[in-house]
Amino acid sequence: MKLKSWVRFAAPVVAALSVAVLAQPAEAASRIGWRPTVLPLPPGGSSGFLTGSDGKGEYTGTFTLNGRQSVVSWRNGQPVLRGVPSGYEAALAEDENPSGVVVGTAHDYDTMISRAYTLDATGFHVKDVPAGYDYVYGVAINTRGDVLGRAMVFGGGLATDAAVLWRAEGGAPVIIPATRDMYYAHDLDEDGTILFDSDSNPVLWKDGAVRRLSPSPSIQGWGLAIRNGVVVGTRIYGGVEQAVRWASPDAAAVGLAGGARALSVNQVGLTTGLVPNPSGPVIVGNAIAWRATTPGEVRAPGGYSTFEASVAADDGSLAGFATNGSRDSGGVPVVWRLTP
Template sequence: MKLKSWVRFAAPVVAALSVAVLAQPAQAAIRIGWRPTVLPLPSGGSSGFLTGSNGKGEYTGTFTISGVQTVVSWRNGQPVVRGVPSGYEAALAEDENPAGVVVGTAHDYDTMISRAYTLDATGFHVKDVPAGYESVYGVAINTRGDVLGRARRFSGGTESDAAVLWRVEGSAPVLIPSTQDTYYARDLDEDGAILFDSGNSSALWKDGVVRHLSPSPASQAWGYAIRNGVVVGTRIWGGVEQAVRWASPDAAAVGLAGGGRALSVNLGGLTTGLVPNPSGPVIVGNAIVWRATAPGEVRAPSGYSTFEASVAADDGSLAGFATNGSRDSGGVPVVWRLTP
């Protein structure tokens, strides 16, 4: 559904619009830009990240309010403070599905315990930690409501990880222990397939079967987000990062012109990412968008030098943040829409 934000905490008429966007020729993609709107912050709010959307003009993210990392949603363009689960000191939002259900992680700094949660109209629902593990982090949610998490434990100074899949029908959670093929869970597809980092490439796990994504013709490539079998991410190409797209799990990787990393892909294949910045203090720059493989322009919000769109929403909008400081701290919430 998303990507989600990068590692931010110390410790990716709906189909009609999306298809219409894809139908534009490459030349128009460069001329027509996604224009930004800076969303209002709630009282006491400061920097943060938009990380999810229901694809119907509503967005959710994590923003600091009076010193507390808090879940905030924007409904009808206005911020709604969703808060933090009782007994926890911070809550980070990671994804949101078309029903408006949010998934993320709640943190207790005193005990150093983290728990995955879902958040819907009735409030927070904190997930149990799987037996034998100490913490679990929320990662992604798909349209039908399956939830992906990462479980972690420390024993004798050794860390052990596993992916956790909570299926919407309420069956026992599925644990996928970390192996060479499945050592870091990135995203969850609509059919329940999980996108994993797998050494110098990526793999898909579904019902116990692992399929590898080929990095060829590069030697290293990783997927960061998946939607309906389309995977987007990055590869090492000519010694630098290049954004890349797999049209299906069995397809060859295709470079996305002008991009360093692809972060999120929507239902119609609209992809958002970051341009490369090999000569700067960081290796990636500002936002870029692709309609299939044709690049488009993401325009800078007035007064801001750095901007990142990490969510490609199903209504064809993009969501992220803008700042004049470090991107690691996020910034003001921004939504981009395609306008002539």
């Protein structure tokens, strides 16, 4: 259900990829269009990212307020400061479920402590770091309230990293040590399935059983989001990065026309992502969306050159940011809705 972490989309993928211009079918794009609304920032607010929605009109993300990274939600189009857990210097929001529960990571930079948290109507609830680990990031939350995290050891490397699953019904967290087949947990499905990166195609874990998604004609694929069994992400195809969709674990990977990377998928298969960048130092361009595999146009907010929609909400809207600077710093909050 989610995407961003403290170090935005990580890592291993970005350095290795190249781009080409993939044409977006103009006829399909003209039929489906999402219109932007730039949301107001709270007093003292600057750039950030929208990273979650309850699918009922609330949008949540991380924005810098007076120099401090804080959780902010928008309700009825107006910002509500959710803040930072007591004793921490910063809080990053990663995901939000239909009940309005937010999951993310709280940081204390002086002590180098990072802890996963949930945030609900009663406030922040910081989770304990599993025994044997130094810190843990919050990654995703599903509808029933299961929470996914990533636990790490300072300087430990792959062998000492793990995914952590806190089940909604309680009990001890489930620890899933990293291996070459499951080394980076990206997202959590409604039934508790975890989407992992591997040394080739994405891998699904559920209750100890592991399934690798069907191979595709590519060097490597990455799944970035999962919802109701549908996985979206990116792959190397013909030497370039291409957005891709797996309709089920047994289905063949299908390229998403006009896209370089698919970032989020909602409960009915609406997907948002990024187009290729035809030139310049970055490898992806602005936002695009698909209904299943049919592409549509995500329109630019007036006055902004760069815009990213990283959330496909259950009400059919998209959420993200727009900026005229570096996309790594985020920008102003933007919500897109289908044109009447």
